[in-house]
Amino acid sequence: MNSIREDALYISKESIKAVLPENAVISALEGVEFEGDIVLVAIGKAAWRMAAAAKETLGDKISRGVVITKYQHSLGEIEGLEVYEAGHPVPDENTLKATERAIKLVKDLTEKDTVLFLVSGGGSALFESLREGVTLDDLMDITQQLLKSGANIVEINMVRKHLSKVKGGGFARLVQPARVFSLVLSDVLGDRLDSIASGPAYPDSSTSEEALQVIEKYGIRIREELRNILMVETPKSLNNVETKIIGSVSRVCEVATEKAKELGYNTMILTTTLDCEAREAGAFLAAIARQIYEYNTPLKKPCAIILGGETVVHVKGTGKGGRNQELALSAAGGIKGLKDVAILSIGTDGTDGPTDAAGGIVDGTTVKRLKEKGLDIDAFLNNNDAYHALQVIGDLIKTGPTGTNVNDLLLLLVR
């Protein structure tokens, strides 16, 4: 019989494999009629796989295109398309250059033509053309501050949209009079289309006022001049876009349920919209684990509790980690000594925070194994250094970039 850790790792691996975007792109394009030129623009961490699938389906009907993904996320050349890599989560020079190229390709299209726009999370950092008066240094600095502030992605993107020419519907406006046919892989809770990759081809529901409120709420330092630039509104309606969501965290949770059932676990999807502080989620999951362990409720053992979402971290320390690693490490204390309990937390994109790990997996022996090395969980948590704690004891999960991006998957297994 496999260990409980092996089961958890198996379920997460198979679930992520099932939500790779190829099949979803192919079936979304089935039966769609395109009249004139098709220009492909793919952005985000899943851009390469989405573009390759579209190219396979439509072949030469795609006249040209640009793929912009994160460093190490391209799997090579795609015939007839230009493939670029750029900075994420903080944009860089290559972000601007590649976006410039995409804009050039969609200029001068007619109302008969279509931009096939393939969108996945990560697009905010990878696709950018700045408003007059905003510099790349401004954007890098503001992005860095926002990422550490504890602001959620919807809030972060309200600010990014109001500094940009392509976010918040701006790209669709640039493409006019051509139409935009957009396939979206969602990595935002509630599948908010104007937040995923900052919605370049979706009417923006956020306002300048709200962007400024985010700046105030989280104490983000910006140049005075930028306040006026933020006050220019994004498009609130667009008449040239059609959008389909082709994957989300709900789907990965459903697959995890199927896989866990196959292994004999009773299952429950507890939520697909987890959005609290990572370490609170970890402590809470540990409490549920103890409940099941002691009282066999709310599910009977063997059981798998499945969650999806995206927690936040107020990064105050100087250590290395990500929200999934921090969540896992903070859960370890609460399940100390329990046999056959495992808690796993993983980013489906394969990278958690600025690290080479996808997440972490802990069990009832994690605390003991750390103690044997003379290490104390709290010290690591206080320094936001979950990576190094989990690394020493082999509790990191490393997958490499997966080619998809549908938020985070959490598993609690008890048997």
Ligand SMILES: Nc1ncnc2c1ncn2[C@@H]1O[C@H](COP(=O)(O)OP(=O)(O)O)[C@@H](O)[C@H]1O
């Ligand atoms: N040392 C750290 N410990 C925990 N979380 C961190 C640390 N450094 C950065 N983070 C978190 O990682 C987030 C970025 O993670 P990333 O996996 O790139 O996000 P996404 O998958 O949503 O693009 C930041 O918003 C920040 O909250």
Ligand SMILES: O=C(O)[C@@H](CO)OP(=O)(O)O
């Ligand atoms: O691009 C973005 O705005 C977000 C959400 O879609 O993705 P990520 O958190 O992966 O950077």
Ligand SMILES: [Mg+2]
């Ligand atoms: Mg995210």
